[in-house]
Amino acid sequence: MSGLTPASRRLSRRVLLLAAIGLLVAAWSLLKPEHASPPAQTPVFTDWNFNPFAEGEPSEAMQHNADAALALDAARERVMKVWESGSLRGSDLDGDWGHWVVDAAGIKQLQPSLSLRRRFDYLLTALGEVTPQDLRQWMEQEVGVELGSGAAQQVLAVWDRYVTLQQTSFKTQANPNDAATWQPSLAERASVRRQILGEDWATAFYADEEHAFVAFTEQRTGGAAAPVDAKMALLMPASPAIDGEQLLAQRVQQLGAEGAERLRLEEAQWADWERRLAAARVRLREMAAAPELSALQREQAQAAYLAENFFGSELVRVRALLGTDH
Secondary structure: OOOOOHHHHHHHHHHHHHHHHHHHHHHHHHHOOOOOOOOOOOOOOOOOOOOOOOOOOOOHHHHHHHHHHHHHHHHHHHHHHHHHOOOOOOOOOOOOOOEEEEOOOOOEEEEOOHHHHHHHHHHHOOEOOEOHHHHHHHHHHHHHHHHOHHHHHHHHHHHHHHHHHHOOOOOOOOEOOEHHHHHHHHHHHHHHHHHHHOHHHHHHHHHHHHHHHHHHHHHHHOOOOOOOOHHHHHHOOOOHHHHHHHHHHHHHHHHHHHHHHHHHHHHHHHHHHHHHHHHHHHHHHHHHHOOOOOHHHHHHHHHHHHHHHOOHHHHHHHHHHHOOOO
8 A cells, every 4th residue: 555646545545435335334224124114193083982992993882872873863853854844844842841840859850740741742743754763762862951861761751651552452442422332431541541651640641631521421411321430430520629729739839839820721721722623623524524525625624624723833733633734
């Protein structure tokens, strides 16, 4: 190397440096992994609750909850269509979700009331467009939002029993032309109602109707009907004035004076509605059987009768109940 010129020595050093760099690069290439792992990504929350062990797949419980939520949404949509474009369009909910008292533990307790049956009956007029299960799911959401989940379960328990009662077949049928069928028919229904609903709820739902039926049969027979059996006797108050005072006192104690008066007005309105509905049902049947009317005349006469006796939302409701769409 001593014989090299300065320029040659500089070139030799550069060659050695480049060779050393080449060896280092080659060594690094041999030591690094063939495929470098990508940098770790921040977890992303999807529609499912985040679970680092689920690898993006929902658990069975999560899938069940998601399916249940979709089913509730679908049921609600079907029920809402009944008001938007179905038979109950333009009408308002009848009745209410019942009367409530708060017990010593601060928990709402549902009290038997006719107004809850009125709401149930109103909702049941939508059958055919929706199912009882659709209505049940809709009610669970509505009452839950308004009164809480505990209250919703109490309402649904009564609803389930009421639907069971509606699906019950009775052995005896009342024939308007055969007085001998009246008392056995009501006696069977009164008994079954109390078996399914319980005494308190059966009384709240049907007492006025049953008393009215007893009074009707007595009027029709001039008090000369067959002897009243034990079940029918339970429906016939021995002293209406005393019973009325006792009932009022009980309601004032439970609901307060204002609540008792509101319930009395509701029952009076319901009785008036039932009377007009029954009269309309009879009148429409008479029109349907009138041989002198053509099909068009029959429809026009029925529509005119309903328009004269029902107004606003109740006209919509009575058309749904009686199966007319004029």
